[in-house]
Amino acid sequence: MVHAAKSKAKDVLLELEDVHMYFGRVAALAGVNLRVRKGEIHSIIGPNGAGKTVMMNCINGLYKPQRGSIFFDGQRVNGFAPSKRARLGIARTFQKIELFGGMTVLDNIRLGRHIHMNSGIFSGGMWIGKTKREEIESRQFIEEEIIDLLEIESIRHKTVNMLPYGLQKRVELGRALALQPRLLLLDEPLAGLNLEEVEDMARFILDINEEERWKVTCILVEHDMGVVMDISHSVFVLNFGHKIVDGPPEEVQANPEVVKAYLGEEDMYTTRR
Ligand SMILES: Nc1ncnc2c1ncn2[C@@H]1O[C@H](COP(=O)(O)OP(=O)(O)OP(=O)(O)O)[C@@H](O)[C@H]1O
Numbered sequence: 001m002v003h004a005a006k007s008k009a010k011d012v013l014l015e016l017e018d019v020h021m022y023f024g025r026v027a028a029l030a031g032v033n034l035r036v037r038k039g040e041i042h043s044i045i046g047p048n049g050a051g052k053t054v055m056m057n058c059i060n061g062l063y064k065p066q067r068g069s070i071f072f073d074g075q076r077v078n079g080f081a082p083s084k085r086a087r088l089g090i091a092r093t094f095q096k097i098e099l100f101g102g103m104t105v106l107d108n109i110r111l112g113r114h115i116h117m118n119s120g121i122f123s124g125g126m127w128i129g130k131t132k133r134e135e136i137e138s139r140q141f142i143e144e145e146i147i148d149l150l151e152i153e154s155i156r157h158k159t160v161n162m163l164p165y166g167l168q169k170r171v172e173l174g175r176a177l178a179l180q181p182r183l184l185l186l187d188e189p190l191a192g193l194n195l196e197e198v199e200d201m202a203r204f205i206l207d208i209n210e211e212e213r214w215k216v217t218c219i220l221v222e223h224d225m226g227v228v229m230d231i232s233h234s235v236f237v238l239n240f241g242h243k244i245v246d247g248p249p250e251e252v253q254a255n256p257e258v259v260k261a262y263l264g265e266e267d268m269y270t271t272r273r
Contacts, residue, residue, distance in 0.1 A: 003134075009074070013183055013217050014040045015212035019068035021054050021241075028054040029065065030241035032269060036183070036219060041209050043213060043220040046238035052221045053095065057239070059151065059219070060092045061085045073182070073214050089182030101161035104170050107159055109143055112175030128243050145213065146174045150204055173204060177214075178246060184208065186220045195265045202227045229253060 009015070014036040028051045036042045044052050058070060059064040061082040070077050072088055080088075099108050102114060113133045119227040141252045147153055162173060169189060176184060186205065190198050209231075222228050228235060228249070235252040237244040243257045252258055 004141070009035075011037050011071055014219070015069075015071040016055075017060070017069040017071070019055075019058060019065045019070065020040070021051075021058055021063055021065045027241045029067070032241070032243060034236055034243075034246065036078060038217055039146055040233040041205065041218045041220055041231055042231040042234045042236065043222060044236045044238055045222065045225070045228055046244075049240075053240045056092070056187050056219070056221060059085075059183075060090055060185055063094065070101065086179060089179070089183065091176040091179040091181035091183070092185040093176050093187060095187045095191065097165075097168050097172050097200060099160045099168060099175065100161060104157050104159055105163070105174075106147070106156045108171055109146055109174045109178050112178030113127065113139075136267075139188055142178065143181060146177050147179075149207060149211075149214075150174050152201075154196055155179065166193050166200075169197075169201065170204070173201075177208065177216075184216045184218045185221075186218060188221055188223065190222055190224045198224065198227065199202045202231055206231055 004121070011025075011142075013037050014034070016032055016034040018028065018030045018031050032051075032055065034042075046052055054063060058065050061077070061080055061084070064078065072090065073084065075088075077085055093104060100111065103111070120124040140250065145155055150173060151169055152167065152174065155167060155188060163171070169192075169258070172185075173189065189201055189205065192202060205218060208216045209218055220232065230249075230254075232249055234247060235249050237252060237258055244257050245252055247255075
């Protein structure tokens with residue numbers, strides 16, 4: 001039985017099986033298979049329009065693929081809304097920053113948990129009312145740990161709108177971490193950052209993945225090949241909705257189709273837009 005077989009693969013946190021996603025006649029994903037093992041950083045690379053963001057949207061539930069299955073920790077989650085997937089432990093950052101610009105850094109991080117879980121201020125209040133003191137303290141502890149990890153102590157009470165872009169990206173990461181995710185989807189976390197900020201962000205991603213306190217499995221969509229090849233355990237190369245190759249960075253870099261694409265020959269970097 002398919003479901004039983006999935007649950008036996010204990011080291012696999014996320015699995016996509018023959019996933020198809022169409023927009024009209026465009027097949028953004030044309031039968032994609034992906035296995036993300038627990039503890040990995042698994043990157044997805046490919047040219048503009050390859051289907052990377054669509055894949056992320058299918059994983060967190062914003063899009064519902066027309067065919068195929070998505071399993072999270074052995075459970076088929078196809079019908080689950082993003083909020084339900086968040087409760088299971090799937091968090092997300094976006095290509096375009098989505099923060100509350102008029103609120104402080106700390107409030108944005110605090111709200112992360114509630115936003116991801118689809119509860120408003122009112123229900124958030126009820127949650128606090130019902131929750132034991134120790135749980136609130138534990139939540140505060142998490143907030144402190146996030147602030148410490150991302151080195152944003154000095155800006156915790158600053159309004160997000162007033163911060164430079166690079167720091168806003170950190171806050172967005174902090175907000176996703178507030179969910180205490182098991183799987184973190186990072187959509188172009190390095191885009192628009194300067195060299196120093198890229199190095200900092202790459203270090204934070206490694207810490208989140210490796211540190212005993214966090215140990216979060218990550219899926220990274222990114223165009224910065226240097227960082228991708230440096231920090232990923234596996235790299236999935238997508239082109240026009242099809243997988244070219246999926247394996248360790250050294251294997252992917254040696255793949256003739258990938259080499260051809262990265263040397264500037266047209267196939268892989270021809271966009272369909
Ligand atoms: N909501 C949508 N409606 C119609 N077409 C869409 C939608 N979302 C994505 N597509 C199409 O699906 C294809 C894959 O898009 P996607 O955004 O996943 O590419 P990508 O690999 O993330 O590219 P980029 O690196 O530029 O972000 C494109 O042809 C895009 O136009």
